[in-house]
Amino acid sequence: MGTTRWMLVLGLGLVGVGLAPHEVQACGNGVEERLNEIVTNLAKAERDVNQGRPLQAGRTVLATYPNLRELKPARNGPSDRAMRTMALAIVRTEAKLDLKPGFSGATQEQRAGNLVWAQRMLRAFSQRSGRDAAAETAYAEAIALSPARRAEAMRILTRLSRADLLTSPQGYATLSRLYEPVEEPGTPAFLHAARMTLNLGRQRLADDRCRRMAGEAQTICMPLES
Amino acid sequence: MRLAALRYLVLALLLACGDRKASPPLPASSASTPPASLPAVAHPERGAAWLAKYECARCHTGERLEPPPAAKRCVGCHADILAGRFDAPPSMLTEWRPRVARLPAAPSLDVAGFMLRRDWLASYLLKPHDLRPHLDATMPRFGLTPQDAVDLAAQLAPTRAPTEAPSRDLVPEGRRLFAAKGCGSCHAFTGTGDGTPSEPPSGAVLAPDLRHTRDRVVAGRLSSFIRSPRSVVPSATMPRIEMTDDESEALAAFILFASLAPVPPPSAPPRLPVLSRRVGWPEVRDRVFRKVCWHCHAQPDFARGDGGPGMSGGFGYPGRKLDLSTYEAIQSGYLDDDGELVSLFTPSEDGTPRLLQALLNRQLEVQGELPAMRGMPLGFPPLPPEDIQLVETWIAQGRPR
Numbered sequence: 001m002g003t004t005r006w007m008l009v010l011g012l013g014l015v016g017v018g019l020a021p022h023e024v025q026a027c028g029n030g031v032e033e034r035l036n037e038i039v040t041n042l043a044k045a046e047r048d049v050n051q052g053r054p055l056q057a058g059r060t061v062l063a064t065y066p067n068l069r070e071l072k073p074a075r076n077g078p079s080d081r082a083m084r085t086m087a088l089a090i091v092r093t094e095a096k097l098d099l100k101p102g103f104s105g106a107t108q109e110q111r112a113g114n115l116v117w118a119q120r121m122l123r124a125f126s127q128r129s130g131r132d133a134a135a136e137t138a139y140a141e142a143i144a145l146s147p148a149r150r151a152e153a154m155r156i157l158t159r160l161s162r163a164d165l166l167t168s169p170q171g172y173a174t175l176s177r178l179y180e181p182v183e184e185p186g187t188p189a190f191l192h193a194a195r196m197t198l199n200l201g202r203q204r205l206a207d208d209r210c211r212r213m214a215g216e217a218q219t220i221c222m223p224l225e226s
Numbered sequence: 227m228r229l230a231a232l233r234y235l236v237l238a239l240l241l242a243c244g245d246r247k248a249s250p251p252l253p254a255s256s257a258s259t260p261p262a263s264l265p266a267v268a269h270p271e272r273g274a275a276w277l278a279k280y281e282c283a284r285c286h287t288g289e290r291l292e293p294p295p296a297a298k299r300c301v302g303c304h305a306d307i308l309a310g311r312f313d314a315p316p317s318m319l320t321e322w323r324p325r326v327a328r329l330p331a332a333p334s335l336d337v338a339g340f341m342l343r344r345d346w347l348a349s350y351l352l353k354p355h356d357l358r359p360h361l362d363a364t365m366p367r368f369g370l371t372p373q374d375a376v377d378l379a380a381q382l383a384p385t386r387a388p389t390e391a392p393s394r395d396l397v398p399e400g401r402r403l404f405a406a407k408g409c410g411s412c413h414a415f416t417g418t419g420d421g422t423p424s425e426p427p428s429g430a431v432l433a434p435d436l437r438h439t440r441d442r443v444v445a446g447r448l449s450s451f452i453r454s455p456r457s458v459v460p461s462a463t464m465p466r467i468e469m470t471d472d473e474s475e476a477l478a479a480f481i482l483f484a485s486l487a488p489v490p491p492p493s494a495p496p497r498l499p500v501l502s503r504r505v506g507w508p509e510v511r512d513r514v515f516r517k518v519c520w521h522c523h524a525q526p527d528f529a530r531g532d533g534g535p536g537m538s539g540g541f542g543y544p545g546r547k548l549d550l551s552t553y554e555a556i557q558s559g560y561l562d563d564d565g566e567l568v569s570l571f572t573p574s575e576d577g578t579p580r581l582l583q584a585l586l587n588r589q590l591e592v593q594g595e596l597p598a599m600r601g602m603p604l605g606f607p608p609l610p611p612e613d614i615q616l617v618e619t620w621i622a623q624g625r626p627r
Contacts (some may be wrong), residue, residue, distance in 0.1 A: 050553065131547070131567045133558040150491065164569035167557035169627060212624025214504045 038064055038078050045085045049092060050168065052217040056146045058089035058099050069102030069117070073124045084125055084138070087118035091142045092170065118142055133165040141174045161206070169220045172210035177223070179203035251504030263374045264348050272374075273381025279540040280368055280378070281535070285493050287461060290381065297532045301332050325517065328362035328606065331604075333432050334461035338346045338382040341447035347379035350442075354595060354605075357434045358441075359414045366605030367591060368542050389446025392479035400480025402475050409436075417486035432463050437489070440482045449478040472545070492596050495608065499585075499613035507553045507627045514613050515550045518603050523550035529610075553627050556581075571621060574599075579621050585614050 041064045044102040049057035062068060065082045073080055079133045090097050095115040098105035119142045126132065136156055144153035157175040160166040166175070179199040184192050210221035243496045259405040270483040274290070277283075284300045290410055294302075304326035307319055314322075317332045338347060352614035354365035370378070404410060412430035416437045426433065433482035439448070453474035455462040469477070548570075549555035559569045570581040578586070580599070588608040590603030601608070609617075620626070 046552075131561060133563070133567055134554040137554075163559075163567065164571055165557065165559050165567055167554040209624065213503075213627055215626030217627070 014130055033091040042081045042085065049085050049088045052220050053095060054092040057085055058097050058103065061086045061089070062103070062110060065103060073121065073128070080125065083121050087121040087142065088138055090114050090118040093144060094145060130135055133160055134167040136160060137167045137171040141170055144174045144178060150178055169210045169213035172206045172213065173221050176203050176206035176210060192213065244436055265376045266344065267382035269377045270380040270384070273377040273379070276374055276378045279382065281540050282335065282369070285332035286335045290335060301329060304330055329429055334459065335382055336459050336461050339384065340459045341443045341451055342383045343442060343444055344379045344383040346442050348375040348385050349377040350376060355594070357438050358432055359435050360431045362434060363605050364373055364608055366541065370542070389444065389560060391445035391483065392449055392475045394479060394483045396476040396479035397483050400476040401484065402476050404480055407467055407469065416489050418484050429463065436481050437486060440512065445482055448481065449474045452477050492592055494593060495589055495611045496610045500622050501615060501619040505616055505623060510616055510620045512608065514617055516557070518606065519550040522604065523548050525549050525551060557625070582618055582621060585617060
């Protein structure tokens with residue numbers, strides 16, 4: 001092997017060392033959140049998106065990952081958390097979030113595109129995680145914004161709620177909105193009235209759970225503007 | 227889950243019966259009384275596999291153990307933090323030290339190979355109890371079957387040639403030497419009035435309460451261990467104290483045969499009423515979940531390590547995907563034996579949510595009971611009543627975020 005080839009091998013080796021993740025430390029659960037700036041930022045963004053400050057969360061995520069829109073779900077890692085948080089930020093602003101680069105929401109078309117992106121991400125995480133109630137709750141919250149998929153969202157959220165596995169007040173707020181009375185043309189009046197009464201009861205239960213879980217962030221449980 | 231619960235119920239009944247029927251030669255704490263019956267046939271070769279399966283090397287060292295990967299070094303990591311070797315800013319090390327000081331060391335399993343009784347070891351593995359008063363942590367209660375325990379004990383404590391126990395006539399001389407040699411500055415010896423160290427030396431964290439020694443050790447081996455611990459077990463932490471063969475023999479006699487006054491089991495701590503003030507997630511997180519629980523129950527994708535045995539599996543347990551590090555994760559439940567998600571707040575028969583029941587069950591375990599659902603935190607003292615009250619209040623208020 002010639003000198004040039006050796007140097008190439010050595011160079012690649014050094015690059016490999018530089019790119020290698022830090023040695024995994026034992027017993028470090030929670031340590032990373034204090035030591036790794038990216039993880040610290042993501043933890044803050046998650047707090048914001050959960051406490052009713054989705055715009056702030058989106059800003060933090062984009063400041064940490066400016067190229068977020070180009071990323072694909074990886075197998076567990078901070079970038080996945082960033083994508084999930086941004087997806088929730090989009091959903092919880094009813095897709096009105098307008099952030100650059102990558103998430104402009106000035107036009108209806110851009111907002112719709114952002115919502116599709118958010119739904120796709122949350123679907124990917126939900127499917128990948130297998131049994132993960134938090135991922136399912138987030139996915140259902142996202143698809144509930146698309147009228148054609150409200151029934152699917154209702155099925156997921158109702159199943160989780162019955163098992164006491166609905167993981168966020170936003171999930172209960174979504175469930176409550178899904179129980180909103182809707183016109184049912186062609187349905188006999190007595191049947192419509194019975195459904196209305198039943199759904200109002202369910203809605204009150206969901207509202208109550210939302211308010212109890214939301215703690216001080218009661219705005220989470222208020223009706224959407226649209 | 228039901229099968230496991232039934233297995234432990236049967237085992238609990240078995241051990242409870244054993245406690246009543248057994249008539250040990252000398253009074254000892256009921257917690258250290260071996261169960262009446264254990265499987266008669268041991269398979270040491272299977273025990274070797276159980277060393278790996280139950281991940282004994284997370285805490286222990288020993289010739290029979292493979293050093294664990296970095297992500298599974300519980301005690302080694304604690305030691306690094308305490309010694310300032312852990313790669314973190316000094317302020318954080320200062321913050322973490324008091325927490326990890328609860329488990330700074332664990333005994334070498336080579337001591338078991340030299341002198342522990344196999345039957346005692348098997349029963350202890352099934353029903354661990356506090357042996358070391360200066361160490362907060364105790365041996366965790368694993369999901370071992372009685373046969374697993376017997377196999378593991380056979381692997382750790384091989385058959386030894388019979389040796390002669392010291393004479394009971396040496397007890398008075400042994401008592402005198404116990405005081406003269408300063409044994410009580412490290413060792414408690416409850417029930418004798420001897421050995422009540424108020425502030426033991428820092429190296430004495432593993433010093434056991436000698437009350438249990440007569441149950442634990444092969445009588446004829448104690449004397450040589452006392453005389454020169456590191457000659458017979460190089461990894462032993464007990465220092466050598468100058469003494470003659472006769473003196474070590476007398477000390478062994480005192481430890482093995484001194485009269486023991488009965489010691490009542492720990493009493494049940496009070497169950498405090500639910501608080502009337504508001505309790506939110508940040509308070510319960512900081513005081514309970516992120517102080518204790520998330521060491522074993524966290525997400526591996528944003529934590530160093532493997533997420534812990536309660537999340538990814540370990541200590542012989544399958545991965546339960548139980549993550550207690552975030553609000554949403556706690557609401558997400560865990561996987562049961564059938565792979566189904568179950569809420570942590572599912573009420574048990576008396577209405578107690580499972581999460582709370584696990585905390586209360588740890589109190590029962592410390593009192594010598596074996597509840598079907600394992601108590602938490604695993605191998606650590608029960609949470610203080612005030613912390614349990616906080617968790618109960620938070621649940622009762624609808625788990626506000």
